[in-house]
Amino acid sequence: MNDILSNIDFTFQRIENACLANNRDPKEVRLLLATKTVTPEKISIALKAGHTLIGENKVQEIKEKYEALKNIPHETHFIGHLQSNKIKDILKFGVSCIQSVDRIGLAEKLHQRLSFEKRKIDVLIQVNTSDEASKFGVHPDKAAALVERIAAFDTIQIKGLMTIGLFSAETAQVRQCFQLLKKISDEIKNRHIPGVEMKELSMGMSGDLETAIEEGATIVRIGTAIFGKRAYPDSYYWNEGK
């Protein structure tokens, strides 16, 4: 249990150091705990200590953990691949932001459901910056056009962009992914699309958070460095159905 909290402390130190090295205010960067496969018991240790932003990849997992966590204040973002037939479910379990909207069909169905429920939701647009066929996300060249189309849905509030960087030990290549996301974000900002904010850049994970912060991340999503290694390979979460 102390492991989790000391890992969080250590992660905050990494965030802070990266911010200070780049003349950024550490308050500009939020730590999102990537809690896929982590038990509610472990998650609640972090939540009770005040680390209240979590990200889940599967609707089924959110569902399973919901009862155990619902009385501990926290905020849940969805960071996995979302299938249209799971929209109804995801809205039932208090997700405040879907970071992985990457196609118009999904946005249309989301809008239909939100209209029916008379509510709104925050989203980030997931961009496939690494050009790997195995990863979800809109192609970088198509991101701005997708944002414009989704912006027409008044139930969906676009707050920024998300990416999973190239899974590589080559910092230079990972950095290119983050730079590309920032560049797309700036281009979209310049279009001044009504209702669209480009204030969030969700990028950086356990292995590359420093690089992401250097390139402008406002949310880093950290799993392994806090909760330890997972039993499943990430491909199980990232390439589902591909």
Ligand SMILES: *Cc1c(COP(=O)(O)O)cnc(C)c1O
């Ligand atoms: C699992 C996951 C993370 C966290 O990755 P770690 O390397 O364990 O820090 C971040 N983002 C997404 C989308 C994930 O699925």
